[in-house]
Amino acid sequence: MVNIFKKVDNSSSFETDPLLGSKAKIQPFWKKPWFTLFIVILIIVVTSTIILYVFYHKNGSPNDIHYAESEANTVKFNAATLSYNPVNAASKSHPTSRVSSIATTNGDYFKKCAPFVTCNPDDKYRTFNGSCNNLQNPNWGAALTPFYRLINADFNDGNNTLRVQLDGRPLPSARLVGVKLFYMRDIRNYDHENNELLVPWGQFLTHDISFYPDDIRNATTPADLDHCYDKDKTKIPFECETAIPIAADDPVYAQYNVTLFKFVRSTTSVNFSCPLTPRTILNRNTQYIDASHVYGSNKKTADGLRTFVNGKLRSRILKNEEYCPQNPNSEFKDGPLGKSDVQFAAGDVNVNQNLAIALFQNLFLRYHNHLAEEIQTLNPSWSDERVYQETRRIVGAIIQVITYEHFLPIILGDEYMKEYGLTGQTTYDPSINSALAQEMTSGAFRAVHNIIPAKFNLMTANYSIIDEVEPSRVLLQPDLLIGNFDNMLRGFLETPGRAIQPSYNNLITNVVFKIPNLDGYSGFDLMSYDIQRGRDNGLPPYNKMRHICGLKKANKFNDLSDLISSEDIEILKSLYSTVHDIDYIVGALLEKPRNGSMVGPSTACVIGDSFYRFKAGDRFFYDILGQPGSFTPEQIKSLKKITLSHVMCTSSNLGHMQKETFRFVDHKWMSSIKYSCKSYKLDLSPWKEF
Numbered sequence: 001m002v003n004i005f006k007k008v009d010n011s012s013s014f015e016t017d018p019l020l021g022s023k024a025k026i027q028p029f030w031k032k033p034w035f036t037l038f039i040v041i042l043i044i045v046v047t048s049t050i051i052l053y054v055f056y057h058k059n060g061s062p063n064d065i066h067y068a069e070s071e072a073n074t075v076k077f078n079a080a081t082l083s084y085n086p087v088n089a090a091s092k093s094h095p096t097s098r099v100s101s102i103a104t105t106n107g108d109y110f111k112k113c114a115p116f117v118t119c120n121p122d123d124k125y126r127t128f129n130g131s132c133n134n135l136q137n138p139n140w141g142a143a144l145t146p147f148y149r150l151i152n153a154d155f156n157d158g159n160n161t162l163r164v165q166l167d168g169r170p171l172p173s174a175r176l177v178g179v180k181l182f183y184m185r186d187i188r189n190y191d192h193e194n195n196e197l198l199v200p201w202g203q204f205l206t207h208d209i210s211f212y213p214d215d216i217r218n219a220t221t222p223a224d225l226d227h228c229y230d231k232d233k234t235k236i237p238f239e240c241e242t243a244i245p246i247a248a249d250d251p252v253y254a255q256y257n258v259t260l261f262k263f264v265r266s267t268t269s270v271n272f273s274c275p276l277t278p279r280t281i282l283n284r285n286t287q288y289i290d291a292s293h294v295y296g297s298n299k300k301t302a303d304g305l306r307t308f309v310n311g312k313l314r315s316r317i318l319k320n321e322e323y324c325p326q327n328p329n330s331e332f333k334d335g336p337l338g339k340s341d342v343q344f345a346a347g348d349v350n351v352n353q354n355l356a357i358a359l360f361q362n363l364f365l366r367y368h369n370h371l372a373e374e375i376q377t378l379n380p381s382w383s384d385e386r387v388y389q390e391t392r393r394i395v396g397a398i399i400q401v402i403t404y405e406h407f408l409p410i411i412l413g414d415e416y417m418k419e420y421g422l423t424g425q426t427t428y429d430p431s432i433n434s435a436l437a438q439e440m441t442s443g444a445f446r447a448v449h450n451i452i453p454a455k456f457n458l459m460t461a462n463y464s465i466i467d468e469v470e471p472s473r474v475l476l477q478p479d480l481l482i483g484n485f486d487n488m489l490r491g492f493l494e495t496p497g498r499a500i501q502p503s504y505n506n507l508i509t510n511v512v513f514k515i516p517n518l519d520g521y522s523g524f525d526l527m528s529y530d531i532q533r534g535r536d537n538g539l540p541p542y543n544k545m546r547h548i549c550g551l552k553k554a555n556k557f558n559d560l561s562d563l564i565s566s567e568d569i570e571i572l573k574s575l576y577s578t579v580h581d582i583d584y585i586v587g588a589l590l591e592k593p594r595n596g597s598m599v600g601p602s603t604a605c606v607i608g609d610s611f612y613r614f615k616a617g618d619r620f621f622y623d624i625l626g627q628p629g630s631f632t633p634e635q636i637k638s639l640k641k642i643t644l645s646h647v648m649c650t651s652s653n654l655g656h657m658q659k660e661t662f663r664f665v666d667h668k669w670m671s672s673i674k675y676s677c678k679s680y681k682l683d684l685s686p687w688k689e690f
């Protein structure tokens with residue numbers, strides 16, 4: 001009898017075919033290699049899906065508070081601060097790491113030039129320009145007041161001219177530093193934990209707290225600096241002194257005969273009839289996280305953006321979708337990089353700088369109008385003014401929640417978050433000046449430029465990429481956003497971020513533009529501008545920043561080996577005369593990040609301290625209790641549930657979104673952990689007035 005099931009040939013493990021006899025052998029499917037492989041893959045996929053599902057869903061629906069970890073921190077932090085008396089903050093030892101400013105110039109503007117302001121301490125809503133937040137120092141943090149200094153400004157003449165090296169030689173060209181240290185160091189790796197949304201959020205947040213425009217005293221727009229190319233002049237004109245020289249053997253720009261980057265210095269207090277010494281830079285935007293980039297940093301701008309009906313902002317419909325209104329006066333509609341039909345108007349003038357920031361400005365315009373509609377429906381008797389102000393207040397709070405609960409923990413990591421007191425219930429401390437530190441805006445926060453991707457993907461609903469846009473090529477021309485709003489959001493959401501590395505992407509540093517109306521080529525190099533801006537604004541060098549951040553001050557180059565690689569130290573030696581001359585942003589970019597953080601210690605310390613001051617020094621911060629502008633505990637509970645996914649779901653046609661919006665969740669493998677957009681609803685019932 002032929003056993004058709006069990007006649008095993010041990011040597012081959014084939015079975016004998018009952019019909020064809022022993023010559024033909026058939027392998028059962030469960031023994032075939034492909035089947036084994038299939039089973040292994042199946043087990044891996046099922047197990048990882050279960051793990052991820054449990055991981056993401058352990059805290060319930062998108063609208064449940066899911067900050068279990070940070071709440072745990074809160075408890076610890078509160079326990080540690082029980083004895084902390086906010087009124088006497090300066091005299092008490094602080095529970096968290098703080099950078100004590102050693103600058104002596106922070107009060108100069110307020111003593112000599114600050115406008116006289118009268119405040120109503122009972123106001124529930126913020127002023128447009130940020131004044132009257134601090135009732136004892138009503139101009140602190142207001143628009144058109146100076147950046148805060150951690151260390152006194154460092155200028156060669158003590159006042160205005162760029163810092164030189166200790167041996168008296170000029171600093172190396174910013175471009176040369178960029179080329180020697182960072183050129184072609186672009187590692188094409190991805191950060192598989194996070195998606196690209198960190199970039200537009202980081203820039204959106206920056207535009208809430210910072211803006212210093214070019215110095216227009218000598219009409220020095222970049223175009224006015226063309227004469228700086230003229231090498232035959234015997235004396236370099238004043239306005240050309242800060243132009244960035246490009247070496248004759250520059251690997252990119254030499255072939256186009258681009259010999260310098262034109263560089264316009266920042267606006268100083270002199271432009272506002274306040275000649276302070278040393279050169280003092282004023283921040284045009286309110287220095288609190290208050291959504292001033294959505295609404296404006298002064299009443300005139302804010303009024304210009306309002307409809308004055310039902311609390312809504314002006315907008316226009318293009319291709320059946322809502323966008324920011326057109327700015328008919330934009331200086332960029334005919335260039336500089338070509339004609340642009342779309343120039344948005346928003347609370348911040350940099351709304352059109354690139355497609356990503358334009359996307360986010362439009363996202364929040366839509367969100368404001370959506371919320372205003374809901375608030376008005378909830379409270380039909382409320383006036384336009386009341387609906388507008390209440391919505392503005394909620395939008396500002398939402399930006400704070402997303403920043404502190406979701407964005408900063410990724411940029412800084414949990415350890416730094418705790419170390420700098422960025423978690424947990426906020427206690428208002430009127431002794432804290434919230435103004436943005438110069439060292440932050442011209443140094444530390446720019447180090448995050450290293451995660452800007454080379455290209456933005458435009459992605460359709462079935463996740464196919466229909467276009468790749470280089471941010472450097474679409475500066476000041478947001479036309480492409482119209483009709484691509486969802487595609488852009490999807491692109492950021494569904495693309496893993498650029499891996500953390502000590503360089504910027506090649507395209508944002510080495511793209512050469514041929515500008516119409518000009519004969520030659522121009523250039524763009526964000527790295528050179530960042531280094532030069534630090535010098536322009538008198539930033540202290542890296543070694544001093546190490547010191548103020550509690551790191552060991554280096555006496556010689558090799559002392560940097562605690563945080564910087566020996567290869568980079570060798571290049572630094574070839575560029576700078578001494579270890580004391582290195583630019584802050586250069587050291588910051590080269591520093592090894594601490595585990596769990598995207599930045600090194602001397603960057604984290606300035607970012608951490610800044611965000612502590614934005615929180616504890618803001619009387620209107622969303623979770624501060626007991627102030628006329630405080631939200632009720634129910635409202636705070638509702639606000640704490642919000643994520644960027646709520647905003648994106650409400651203001652786009654996207655269908656599904658993960659709860660942790662900045663995390664990269666691959667649509668192919670992990671779509672099960674995305675929630676339907678219908679479940680992302682902000683509970684506005686605590687705003688209903690009975």
Ligand code: HEM
Nearest residue numbers: 199202203206210211212354441445446448452471529533
């Ligand atoms: C597509 C993305 C981005 C582009 C194209 C971009 C480009 C620029 C440019 C051109 C400047 C002015 C340079 C100068 O002349 O001094 C700037 C300034 C700055 N950027 Fe970015 N940036 C981007 C994203 C980010 C991100 C993600 C962050 C931080 C998380 C950031 C932080 C800053 C800061 C703090 C400044 C100084 C702000 C000011 O001028 O008031 N940027 N950026």
Ligand SMILES: [Ca+2]
Nearest residue numbers: 208286288292
């Ligand atoms: Ca602001």
